Every structure is written in C-alpha cells, then in structure tokens.
Amino acid sequence: MSWLLALPILFPFCTAALSLLTRNSRWSARISVAGSVISLILACLLVGTVMREGVIATQMSTWAAPFGITLVADYLGAAMVLITAIIGLATAIWALAEIDDDTARMGWHGVYQTLLGGVTGAFLTGDIFNLYVWFEVLLISSFGLLIMGGRKEAIDGAVKYVTLNLISTVLFLCAAGLLYGATGTLNMADLRQAVADHPDQGLMTAIAMMFMIGFGLKAGVFPLFFWLPASYHTPHYAVSAVFAGLLTKVGVYALIRVFTLIFVGDQGFTHQILLWVALATMLTGVLGAAAQSDFRKILSFHIISQIGYMILGLALMTPLAVMGAIFYLIHHIIVKSNLFLIAGVSRRLTGSSDLYAIGGLYRAAPLLSVLFMIPAFSLAGFPPLSGFWAKYVLVQASLELEAALVAGIALLVGLLTIYSMTKIWAEAFWKGHPQGIEPALATISPRIRWLMLSPVIALAVMTVIIGLYPAPFLDYATTAAQQLLEPTDYVQTVLREAVK
Amino acid sequence: METVLALLSGFLVAAAVWLMLSGNLLRFLFGLLLLSNAVNIAIFSAGRLTPGTPPFLGDKGALPDAVMANSLPQALLLTAIVIGFGLFAFSLALTIRAYRSFHHLDVDQMRLAEPKEDA
Known part of the structure; x- marks a missing residue:
C-alpha cells in the first residue's frame, strides 16, 4: 500500500525535476501537463482505495510509528489530494496560454509542480514536524511563482506575502517544538492521546493557540489576512488561480486536522x-x-x-x-x-x-x-x-x-x-x-x-x-466528518501499522 | 542551564519584535532571523539538556543504564536551520529586488499593489 500514498507526493517532484532539466520552454510546459494528468490518475486511485478500505497509512523507511514519518490518508486527506490534482491539471493547461517563453525558461512549470507536490505532501502527512516541512516546500515555491512575472506590483505584493507567511511559519515551528517538548511525540495520531493525558491542560491550550495563530495566518482569517488582498492580484492569473484555490485551504485543512484530532480538550x-x-x-x-x-x-x-x-x-x-x-x-x-x-x-x-x-x-x-x-x-x-x-x-x-x-x-x-x-x-x-x-x-x-x-x-x-447530484458528495463529506470527529480508526490505523 | 536558554530565547524574541516593528524591510528581515533563532533555541532546550550522556544504545540495542541524550530535537532544528537559511536567502534577494524597484525600503511607502484611494 505504501506506493499509493508516496507516489502522489513524489510524482510532482519528478515532473518538476524533468521540467526544470528541459531547457526548452515548450517541452517543460508539456511535461508539466503530462505530469499533472498522471498525478490526477494517482489521486483517483488513492481516493478509490480509501473509499474501499477506509483509512490507510504507511511508514516511511519502515521506521515504526510514532517514531518515523507516517503518511496517512483518510476521507478528507484523500479528497484534498484529488482536488489538488484537479486544480493542478486545470491550471497547468490554462498556464500554457498565459506563461510566455521567457517565464517558462526561468523554470515556471517546474516550480509550479513543486508547489503541487508540497500541497499534496501537507495533505498526506501524519507527522506534525513533517507538516512544517511541507508548508515550507509549498511556501518557497509560492514565493518563486509570485515574483516570476517581475512586475513592480508583484514585488510589492511579494514583500508582504513573504514576510507575513514567514512569521506564521516561525510560530508554527515554535508550537511544534513546544508540543514535542511537552509530550515527547510528533506523530499526530499519537499526539491525540498524549495531549489528552498531559497533566497541564492549560499549557496544551496555550500551544493550541499558537497553532491557531500560525495556521490562521496561512488560512487568511480575521485579523490575520492582510497579506492576502495585498498580493493575490499581482502575479500571473494562473498563479492567482492556484493560490486562491489551494494555498489558504492548506491552512484551513491544517486547522481542521489539528482541532479535530489533537486539541479537543478545551473546546x-x-x-x-x-x-x-x-x-x-x-x-x-x-x-x-x-x-x-x-x-x-x-x-x-x-x-x-x-x-x-x-x-x-x-x-x-x-x-x-x-x-x-x-x-x-x-x-x-x-x-x-x-x-x-x-x-x-x-x-x-x-x-x-x-x-x-x-x-x-x-x-x-x-x-x-x-x-x-x-x-x-x-x-x-x-x-x-x-x-x-x-x-x-x-x-x-x-x-x-x-x-x-x-x-x-x-x-x-x-x-x-x-x-x-x-x-x-x-x-x-x-x-x-x-x-x-x-x-x-x-x-x-x-x-x-x-x-x-x-x-x-x-x-x-x-x-x-x-x-x-449532491448526494454522493454529501455522503462522502459525512463519512469524512465522522472520521474526523471519531478518529479511533485514524489513530488505530497509524499506530497498528507500527506493530507490523 | 534551561533557565539561561529560556531567557536567551525570550531576549532574542524581544529584540526581534523591536527590529520588526521599525518599518524598514531589512531590519524586519534581521528581526525575522533573530526570531527563528529564538525558536531554534526553544526547540533545542525542549529536548531536555543532558550533558555527558551520549545518544548511543548499548550492545544489540540495549538501553543504557542511566539517562540517554535525545538527538531528535537536534535533527529537527537542523532541518529548521537549513530551511530558515534558504528562506532568509530568498528574502534578502527579494529585498534587493524591492530596493532596485522602489529605491527605498520603507514598508509603509510600498503601496504599489494597494494604492491609496485618494492618491
């Protein structure tokens, strides 16, 4: 099962590498589209498997949970991967019409695929520090995409986008470090029990608030959203579209994940x-x-x-x-x-x-x-x-x-x-x-x-x-919500994999 | 020792906030650098400071008798340092680019993307 969870993350990076190696701008764009098509197929396979078998998890390098890095897909995670692939393909095709040869030669399509890889990684990881790393991957690629147009407005927007997002990242990192110091684990499934058992619940709530501010800044919630309207109208339209669709939603996803799985003690x-x-x-x-x-x-x-x-x-x-x-x-x-x-x-x-x-x-x-x-x-x-x-x-x-x-x-x-x-x-x-x-x-x-x-x-x-025909989608969302609110399946799948 | 590190981390955060509020982009970045180092120190001390106890298992993976150092936080903050370095390098390059475009680094005057309504 491990390849099914790892490939949707690895594949965009392979596409990115190929695309960046190609000096020909036409071919780098074609590789990006072809890679997006395959990513979409992989995402469909993932969703199919999750719908058939429930939560699936795998341990990277066979380091058992909670010590190694876990990749895990439940209904929500799999759906997010699929939607990322759909938007990724749509925008990759659309970008063919907008991104000129000069921008493509700078490596636009490669950086774009790296962004998609980072977003997918954030949706599939089951480890809070690994989530930080994926945030960084998607952040640095988004910086690149934002300024590649080179217009003055884009530089201005990028200054605000970059600085505020870096603060959010530092906050997130600090919260993850403190959480590790307090509980001794970084695995999200393991953290659920560890946080609930911690003697000092006030401290846990304080750490929860740091996560809320860090992810809230990424998601663009009041009063932390000022970077968003300052920057989203400045880059290429393809970049705006993929940012608007996916990036803030990674923040929302992280909020949903953390506040349904880990910090539910002081609702x-x-x-x-x-x-x-x-x-x-x-x-x-x-x-x-x-x-x-x-x-x-x-x-x-x-x-x-x-x-x-x-x-x-x-x-x-x-x-x-x-x-x-x-x-x-x-x-x-x-x-x-x-x-x-x-x-x-x-x-x-x-x-x-x-x-x-x-x-x-x-x-x-x-x-x-x-x-x-x-x-x-x-x-x-x-x-x-x-x-x-x-x-x-x-x-x-x-x-x-x-x-x-x-x-x-x-x-x-x-x-x-x-x-x-x-x-x-x-x-x-x-x-x-x-x-x-x-x-x-x-x-x-x-x-x-x-x-x-x-x-x-x-x-x-x-x-x-x-x-x-909303019924199948509402049913899917209902199951996803059940898995989030009763995460015994999620926790057991991740930690049972550890025993094997 | 933990107290000293905690105080150092707090001092760095204070200095970082002071720098970041100055309104100059370059000072802001130096503040950010201090802030990320403050967080690195916090993570480092979160792993408990156990001097003189190497993180080695005994023969055939046996646990040592006394305390064993935890090497994971150091791996974490090594990752964080590398990532932070990359992001800082990018931000500096962006700052140079912004300076060439606007001929100043006063963030309050950077209104190109959001011009004032009456201007």
Missing part, C-alpha cells in the same frame, strides 16, 4: 474563539470586497469571506457542521480557481482588470458570460449550484444548535456576496465598453482560446454536477 475555549474568528472573517471579507473595483481584488476578498464559512463549520464541531465545512472546502476550491481563470480570460479580452475600464463582455463573449455566471452564482449560494448545498448544510447546522445569530450572519454574507458578483457582472459584462471595444472571444487565436476555455468549462461542469 469551550478554543472552538469559541474559532467561532468568533469565523464570523468576523466572513463579514470583513465580504465588506472588503464591496469596497473594491478590481476583478481580482474583489475575488481575493471573497476568499477571506469564504474561509470564514469553513472555520465556522469547524468551530460548531457537530457532525453536520464539520460535514458542511468539508463540503464547502471542496466546492470552494473548484469555484474560486475557476473565477480567477475567468478573470484571466476577461483580462486577455479587455486588456484590464479594473472594472470601471472594461465592459461589453456579455454582448461580445456570451459563452464567457455563461461560464462566469455558474461559479459566481455558486459562490453566492444559488440553488441548484454547489454553493447552495454548502451554505444550506452550514446554516442548518447552526440552526440545530439554536445559534440564530450565526445562521443570520451566514445568510447575510451570502446576500452580500451576490452584491459583489452583481457588481462584476454589471461592470464587466453588462455595461458597454467605455472605449467601445468589442472584446470577442474570436479575437484570440483558436489554440490559445481553447487552452483557456477548456479548463474553465471543465470546472464549471463540475460545479453544476455537484449542484445537481
């Missing part, structure tokens, strides 16, 4: 803080978006607001709420990456991302308008798209707990999301172009046009499928 304190943080994140994100007038800046602020929903599900900690958070996570990655890709197509057609300087897309590019409407309405939570079910489950979960205020805020934020999406619609699509330009899709060469549109169409189709 009245930790999860109460998470609840307030979630509500503040939802509101500030959506209000920040309302004040923006740039396509990508609006979308960036909406990432923050949507992160709030996921943290909300975690904070409520009921099976239904955690299920909602997982479903939200998966739906959101698809929708958000897609919106950034659409923003890229729109930029290509109109030559700007400032909403007041563009327009006329509805008349000139009706196909793109339809493609924008699907993820935009899904983000706002219109039935029958995927976002409706995600919001529905979370609102229902809060009503079950008789938290009317929470449900009210969740609905209000959904309403305000429509405001921002309507703004993009009215400015970019509905009104005429200020300079009377007709930005038709036919103005792009057919090859570039289909490289750009096919990933967008594929992701939009996925949104519609999840919306129309």
Whole structure:
C-alpha cells in the first residue's frame, strides 16, 4: 500500500525535476501537463482505495510509528489530494496560454509542480514536524511563482506575502517544538492521546493557540489576512488561480486536522474563539470586497469571506457542521480557481482588470458570460449550484444548535456576496465598453482560446454536477466528518501499522 | 542551564519584535532571523539538556543504564536551520529586488499593489 500514498507526493517532484532539466520552454510546459494528468490518475486511485478500505497509512523507511514519518490518508486527506490534482491539471493547461517563453525558461512549470507536490505532501502527512516541512516546500515555491512575472506590483505584493507567511511559519515551528517538548511525540495520531493525558491542560491550550495563530495566518482569517488582498492580484492569473484555490485551504485543512484530532480538550475555549474568528472573517471579507473595483481584488476578498464559512463549520464541531465545512472546502476550491481563470480570460479580452475600464463582455463573449455566471452564482449560494448545498448544510447546522445569530450572519454574507458578483457582472459584462471595444472571444487565436476555455468549462461542469447530484458528495463529506470527529480508526490505523 | 536558554530565547524574541516593528524591510528581515533563532533555541532546550550522556544504545540495542541524550530535537532544528537559511536567502534577494524597484525600503511607502484611494 505504501506506493499509493508516496507516489502522489513524489510524482510532482519528478515532473518538476524533468521540467526544470528541459531547457526548452515548450517541452517543460508539456511535461508539466503530462505530469499533472498522471498525478490526477494517482489521486483517483488513492481516493478509490480509501473509499474501499477506509483509512490507510504507511511508514516511511519502515521506521515504526510514532517514531518515523507516517503518511496517512483518510476521507478528507484523500479528497484534498484529488482536488489538488484537479486544480493542478486545470491550471497547468490554462498556464500554457498565459506563461510566455521567457517565464517558462526561468523554470515556471517546474516550480509550479513543486508547489503541487508540497500541497499534496501537507495533505498526506501524519507527522506534525513533517507538516512544517511541507508548508515550507509549498511556501518557497509560492514565493518563486509570485515574483516570476517581475512586475513592480508583484514585488510589492511579494514583500508582504513573504514576510507575513514567514512569521506564521516561525510560530508554527515554535508550537511544534513546544508540543514535542511537552509530550515527547510528533506523530499526530499519537499526539491525540498524549495531549489528552498531559497533566497541564492549560499549557496544551496555550500551544493550541499558537497553532491557531500560525495556521490562521496561512488560512487568511480575521485579523490575520492582510497579506492576502495585498498580493493575490499581482502575479500571473494562473498563479492567482492556484493560490486562491489551494494555498489558504492548506491552512484551513491544517486547522481542521489539528482541532479535530489533537486539541479537543478545551473546546469551550478554543472552538469559541474559532467561532468568533469565523464570523468576523466572513463579514470583513465580504465588506472588503464591496469596497473594491478590481476583478481580482474583489475575488481575493471573497476568499477571506469564504474561509470564514469553513472555520465556522469547524468551530460548531457537530457532525453536520464539520460535514458542511468539508463540503464547502471542496466546492470552494473548484469555484474560486475557476473565477480567477475567468478573470484571466476577461483580462486577455479587455486588456484590464479594473472594472470601471472594461465592459461589453456579455454582448461580445456570451459563452464567457455563461461560464462566469455558474461559479459566481455558486459562490453566492444559488440553488441548484454547489454553493447552495454548502451554505444550506452550514446554516442548518447552526440552526440545530439554536445559534440564530450565526445562521443570520451566514445568510447575510451570502446576500452580500451576490452584491459583489452583481457588481462584476454589471461592470464587466453588462455595461458597454467605455472605449467601445468589442472584446470577442474570436479575437484570440483558436489554440490559445481553447487552452483557456477548456479548463474553465471543465470546472464549471463540475460545479453544476455537484449542484445537481449532491448526494454522493454529501455522503462522502459525512463519512469524512465522522472520521474526523471519531478518529479511533485514524489513530488505530497509524499506530497498528507500527506493530507490523 | 534551561533557565539561561529560556531567557536567551525570550531576549532574542524581544529584540526581534523591536527590529520588526521599525518599518524598514531589512531590519524586519534581521528581526525575522533573530526570531527563528529564538525558536531554534526553544526547540533545542525542549529536548531536555543532558550533558555527558551520549545518544548511543548499548550492545544489540540495549538501553543504557542511566539517562540517554535525545538527538531528535537536534535533527529537527537542523532541518529548521537549513530551511530558515534558504528562506532568509530568498528574502534578502527579494529585498534587493524591492530596493532596485522602489529605491527605498520603507514598508509603509510600498503601496504599489494597494494604492491609496485618494492618491
């Protein structure tokens, strides 16, 4: 079983190495796409195996847990690996249309694959220090991708992104070190019992708060999100799309993992803080978006607001709420990456991302308008798209707990999301172009046009499928939530592997 | 000895915060360097300081009679030092790039990505 867990991590790095060794920019891009296809197949195999056999785990170099590094995939981890591979492939194809030869020769495609490898590693590891290492891998690749455009804005954005993310990393490292000092283990399954048995629970809660701040900074929660709107609108659109889809979600995943598996001793304190943080994140994100007038800046602020929903599900900690958070996570990655890709197509057609300087897309590019409407309405939570079910489950979960205020805020934020999406619609699509330009899709060469549109169409189709047939996805998320809230299976699988 | 290391770590954090709040990008980076070293020291002492007890097992893997040093924290912080070094090198290169682009390192004046509304 070990190869099935190790290959999804190793493969992107092999692709990256091959891609970087190729001096030819065309070939390095082709290798990246081919590698992404194989990564997707591997991820499908992994999800299939996890659905058949439950939690699977393996020990690297046959060092038994809890001493060696464990790779483990439960329902949540496997789903995240699959979604990473899907977004990875979609963006790799889209990047063929955007990344020019000069950038490709700098090694863009290789660094991109390293990023995907780092993200996958973070989803599969069962060791908290190893998680730190994967965070670093994805962080350093994201730094590279961020500045490769070389525009002044990108350097400015990168300064804020790099510095704040480094602080978060140092905090995370310190928390992991202190946790090791207190409990003597780094294996996450082993930590669950070790933390629960520790005589000084106050100390454990203090360490938990350090993790919360470290991961919260990565996830972009209130009040730690300032690096995100400062940087996400500056790099290439392909980079924005993959960052928007995956990077903050790694932080959310880490929060979910740590606060369902390890730090569950003082939920009245930790999860109460998470609840307030979630509500503040939802509101500030959506209000920040309302004040923006740039396509990508609006979308960036909406990432923050949507992160709030996921943290909300975690904070409520009921099976239904955690299920909602997982479903939200998966739906959101698809929708958000897609919106950034659409923003890229729109930029290509109109030559700007400032909403007041563009327009006329509805008349000139009706196909793109339809493609924008699907993820935009899904983000706002219109039935029958995927976002409706995600919001529905979370609102229902809060009503079950008789938290009317929470449900009210969740609905209000959904309403305000429509405001921002309507703004993009009215400015970019509905009104005429200020300079009377007709930005038709036919103005792009057919090859570039289909490289750009096919990933967008594929992701939009996925949104519609999840919306129309939500049952299998909701069932999957329900099982994932059960595994998180009752992690005996997870713990036993990891530690039983140790005995063998 | 632990007390000394704890105080040293705390002092480094204090110095780091002071440097990082100064508003100059280069000072910020030096602060970050101090901060990561403070954390390295914290991890080092978290592994318990046991001088004079080598981390060696006896014959056929037998445990030693008395205390045995824990070498894992040192492996951890070695990893952390290497990673931190790489990130610091990148940040310095980014700083040079930022200086060439903006001709200053005052982070409050770096508003290119988020221009003021009325400017």
